[in-house]
Amino acid sequence: MAQNALGIDLCRMRGLPHVSDSTHSPQIARARAAFEGIPHCQHIGMQLTELMPGWGMITLPYSPRLIGDPRSGVVHGGAITALLDTMCGVVVMATIPDCQEVATLDLRIDYLHPATPGLDIRASAECFKVTRAIAFVRGVAFHEDKAAPIAHAIGTFVFATATAQARQPAADLSGGQPC
Amino acid sequence: MLKTIAEFKRAGRVEAINTLIPYAGLVGLEAFTDEDGLVAVLRFRETNIGNPVLRAVHGGVVGALLEHAAILHLLAETDVQVVPKIINLSVDYLRSCRAADTFARGRVIRQGRRVANVRVEAWQDTPERPVAAAHAHFLLIDEGAATS
Numbered sequence: 001m002a003q004n005a006l007g008i009d010l011c012r013m014r015g016l017p018h019v020s021d022s023t024h025s026p027q028i029a030r031a032r033a034a035f036e037g038i039p040h041c042q043h044i045g046m047q048l049t050e051l052m053p054g055w056g057m058i059t060l061p062y063s064p065r066l067i068g069d070p071r072s073g074v075v076h077g078g079a080i081t082a083l084l085d086t087m088c089g090v091v092v093m094a095t096i097p098d099c100q101e102v103a104t105l106d107l108r109i110d111y112l113h114p115a116t117p118g119l120d121i122r123a124s125a126e127c128f129k130v131t132r133a134i135a136f137v138r139g140v141a142f143h144e145d146k147a148a149p150i151a152h153a154i155g156t157f158v159f160a161t162a163t164a165q166a167r168q169p170a171a172d173l174s175g176g177q178p179c
Numbered sequence: 180m181l182k183t184i185a186e187f188k189r190a191g192r193v194e195a196i197n198t199l200i201p202y203a204g205l206v207g208l209e210a211f212t213d214e215d216g217l218v219a220v221l222r223f224r225e226t227n228i229g230n231p232v233l234r235a236v237h238g239g240v241v242g243a244l245l246e247h248a249a250i251l252h253l254l255a256e257t258d259v260q261v262v263p264k265i266i267n268l269s270v271d272y273l274r275s276c277r278a279a280d281t282f283a284r285g286r287v288i289r290q291g292r293r294v295a296n297v298r299v300e301a302w303q304d305t306p307e308r309p310v311a312a313a314h315a316h317f318l319l320i321d322e323g324a325a326t327s
Binding site for chain 2: 037038039040041043044064065066067068069070075076077078079081082083084085086089103104105106107108109110111176177
């Protein structure tokens, strides 16, 4: 059953088809494969640790290469933006059955607390609303405790399904960017 | 670091700030100055790709360019006395960012005593066809002063 950490059935909550073993469903496999194929995510060391329809988590291990402030060793905001953008996009792909493409339309990040140097950063995201072409997602970045967040994100994503692409071959995702 | 930045500014080499920042080297962030001021650059690298099928740059790295451009703009074009601390960033993704260098220029919309509002646009071929745009808020005083 697709449940998040709170035990909420996310598929039912969103009126999505219920998938009995959602962590092994085709859309999860597709989303995982898409994530593994993103060169930038591999380059900075992101690891997709949990994924189900509607929710997921990625870990970004600390690395001195990610430092944005050499005085303190704090990770650059850009690495956190990339982490949250990726997490939100992968969750959209995991939420939409038959999703072929996802692009970010907009992403807002609130930086709530500087990341602690030396500690891995985790990001989780949930897709809280899906329309025919648009998915609305919120995410949070933190170290160990979600109640002590580093950053919050809220984003809008445009997606195309195989069915939509067959109906309208040139599905126009040009307004967004791959996440 | 501010002392070093001030030296770079005096020498007219604000872009040298990037050499102090490991992340700038990791993704290929650079800068140069033209007649209108500072331009931040995200060099194209295979390791910045976010979509291998379209060979498009990762939206998160474009976000990093916009954030970086905003900070560099504040450091280069204003007389801020601290390294600006980002409060938030809102990015609109307007076009796919192709496998090529990307440029970004910032503009201060309002600079108050404590907070600056900066707009940034990023483009590839020409500034008239932006690939992304952002607005960001920065804190211009150190944390201790902000909370007291």
